[in-house]
Amino acid sequence: MKPLLLLGLWGLLWMGCTDDSISKQPGLTRDIYPDQESWESTVIISTQGKLIAVAKSDRMVKYENQKMAHLIGTVNVDFYNDRGQHVSHLLADTADVNIQNNNLTAIGNVVIRSDSGMVLETNIINWNNQYEMLSTEDTVRFTSLDQDTLFGIGFESDVDLSHGRIYRPWGVTGRGFGGFD
Numbered sequence: 001m002k003p004l005l006l007l008g009l010w011g012l013l014w015m016g017c018t019d020d021s022i023s024k025q026p027g028l029t030r031d032i033y034p035d036q037e038s039w040e041s042t043v044i045i046s047t048q049g050k051l052i053a054v055a056k057s058d059r060m061v062k063y064e065n066q067k068m069a070h071l072i073g074t075v076n077v078d079f080y081n082d083r084g085q086h087v088s089h090l091l092a093d094t095a096d097v098n099i100q101n102n103n104l105t106a107i108g109n110v111v112i113r114s115d116s117g118m119v120l121e122t123n124i125i126n127w128n129n130q131y132e133m134l135s136t137e138d139t140v141r142f143t144s145l146d147q148d149t150l151f152g153i154g155f156e157s158d159v160d161l162s163h164g165r166i167y168r169p170w171g172v173t174g175r176g177f178g179g180f181d
Contacts, residue, residue: 034062035062035064036060037062039060041059041071042054042056043055043056043069045097047129052080052129053079053127054077054078054080055077055097055104056077057071057073057076057094058074059071059073067099067100069096070094070096072094075090075106076089079127081159081160088112088113088115088159089112089115090106090110090111091111092106092109092110093107093109094106101129103126103127104126104129106127109123110122110124110125112161114160114162116145116160118142118145118162120134120140120141120157120161121140121143122136124136124138133157133159134157134158136155137153140166148171149171150166150170150171151166152166152167152168153167154166155167
């Protein structure tokens with residue numbers, strides 16, 4: 001009697017641990033869960049041992065099949081030049097880092113401040129690691145060192161905002177923009 005009772009209890013426990021209700025529901029698979037997840041995360045972006053950027057976020061999730069690290073919560077990214085000197089800081093709501101090519105896309109309330117004092121504001125910006133360029137096709141607001149404000153649709157620049165271009169610009173100023181074409 002005792003062996004039968006033990007076998008019965010073991011069977012109940014085993015059945016309770018093998019619930020496949022997620023995979024049985026239409027449209028739901030185990031792929032909805034990240035392969036890795038961490039809080040107060042730091043992602044270091046480098047190329048051939050050269051530090052490019054350090055990205056920090058409240059939370060990071062990574063799905064192996066997407067080859068992306070999703071930075072969630074307040075995202076802070078510090079960018080560095082070829083000599084390893086800090087040149088700018090990016091703040092955004094979220095960001096995605098492509099783990100194959102180290103490209104970064106920052107999304108939501110994006111603000112980039114160069115160490116020299118220039119500021120770029122937009123909704124989305126892309127960092128192309130190969131070309132070491134920031135770019136967006138979204139609306140931008142650029143504030144110069146002289147506190148002049150220029151708006152536009154589309155932007156590209158180096159990471160310290162010193163050599164860039166604003167596409168379809170509008171705004172009024174009597175001064176130049178330093179390194180801007």
